[in-house]
Amino acid sequence: MAPEMTTDPYHSRTVDRWEIAPRPDPVLWGEGAGPLSPEQLVHYAEKGFVVCWRLFDEEEVGALAAAAAKARDAADPARDDVIAEASSSAIRSVFRVHRDGEMFERLSVDSRLAGAARQILGSDVYVHQSRINFKPGFDGRPFPWHSDFETWHIEDGMPRPRALSASVLLTDNIEQNGPLLVIPSSHRLYVRCVGETPENHFKESLVNQAYGVPTRAALVDLVDRGGIMSGTGPAGSVVFFDSNLMHGSGGNITPLPRNNVFLVYNSVDNAVVEPFGKRPRRPEFLAERRVDVVPT
Ligand code: 6CS
Ligand code: FE
Numbered sequence: 001m002a003p004e005m006t007t008d009p010y011h012s013r014t015v016d017r018w019e020i021a022p023r024p025d026p027v028l029w030g031e032g033a034g035p036l037s038p039e040q041l042v043h044y045a046e047k048g049f050v051v052c053w054r055l056f057d058e059e060e061v062g063a064l065a066a067a068a069a070k071a072r073d074a075a076d077p078a079r080d081d082v083i084a085e086a087s088s089s090a091i092r093s094v095f096r097v098h099r100d101g102e103m104f105e106r107l108s109v110d111s112r113l114a115g116a117a118r119q120i121l122g123s124d125v126y127v128h129q130s131r132i133n134f135k136p137g138f139d140g141r142p143f144p145w146h147s148d149f150e151t152w153h154i155e156d157g158m159p160r161p162r163a164l165s166a167s168v169l170l171t172d173n174i175e176q177n178g179p180l181l182v183i184p185s186s187h188r189l190y191v192r193c194v195g196e197t198p199e200n201h202f203k204e205s206l207v208n209q210a211y212g213v214p215t216r217a218a219l220v221d222l223v224d225r226g227g228i229m230s231g232t233g234p235a236g237s238v239v240f241f242d243s244n245l246m247h248g249s250g251g252n253i254t255p256l257p258r259n260n261v262f263l264v265y266n267s268v269d270n271a272v273v274e275p276f277g278k279r280p281r282r283p284e285f286l287a288e289r290r291v292d293v294v295p296t
């Protein structure tokens with residue numbers, strides 16, 4: 001057995017058969033004080049996510065949506081941190097928006113988001129990754145099933161699943177326009193994926209991930225246990241979800257765009273080290289290495 005298989009509870013892409021392993025770490029790391037109610041915390045602990053309706057009011061959402069449109073229109077598709085769709089030049093993601101010096105930087109330190117992250121992660125937090133995902137009407141493309149933590153552990157060196165995503169809905173996310181789909185309670189299990197990571201994997205994986213994704217048999221097993229739910233809500237709502245929750249989303253053939261901004265908070269006690277897989281570090285727009293603590 002390779003040494004990393006015996007010592008790393010989250011080894012992955014090391015085996016030739018998929019495997020579902022227990023998660024040795026907690027989901028809630030703190031004592032509970034913060035903006036989320038006890039009921040919301042229980043839901044998060046059990047299901048791995050919680051949807052908070054209308055945390056941002058109409059005026060705030062209007063300003064955020066305008067800033068997102070501006071970021072998209074100004075984005076240079078030749079840059080690594082701007083991801084275009086494979087089949088067109090449409091912008092799919094703009095990364096590292098928490099360093100824009102403007103709207104999204106302010107958003108990243110907003111206590112409605114960072115306060116909830118501190119409450120769940122039980123420590124100070126910093127932004128590990130941020131991005132705007134655009135899923136335009138008619139041609140929004142899907143995101144295949146994956147656990148973010150599997151990728152962040154193997155490709156970026158995040159030690160433990162002590163991180164979460166806050167997805168701020170910039171448009172209404174309804175069942176029909178490709179909302180986040182989650183497998184409830186899958187965050188309590190760790191799916192080891194099969195296959196070695198190709199070189200410069202991120203260039204492909206951010207458009208259409210093919211490694212670090214569970215096999216179909218693993219997904220059948222997980223859905224058998226937990227079913228499927230979606231993170232729908234009106235614009236201004238926020239979906240908080242655990243870094244190890246199995247999730248994805250379908251395409252959008254409706255005329256109604258689904259645009260969300262994601263802020264990934266990591267515990268300051270869980271800063272990234274060297275990748276646990278065999279490839280070199282990915283670029284910093286995917287995994288911040290500067291721990292700038294969000295002030296309380
Ligand atoms: O590789 C990553 O870090 C990213 N990829 C996906 C599909 N989701 C999370 C994250 O932005
Ligand atoms: Fe993801």
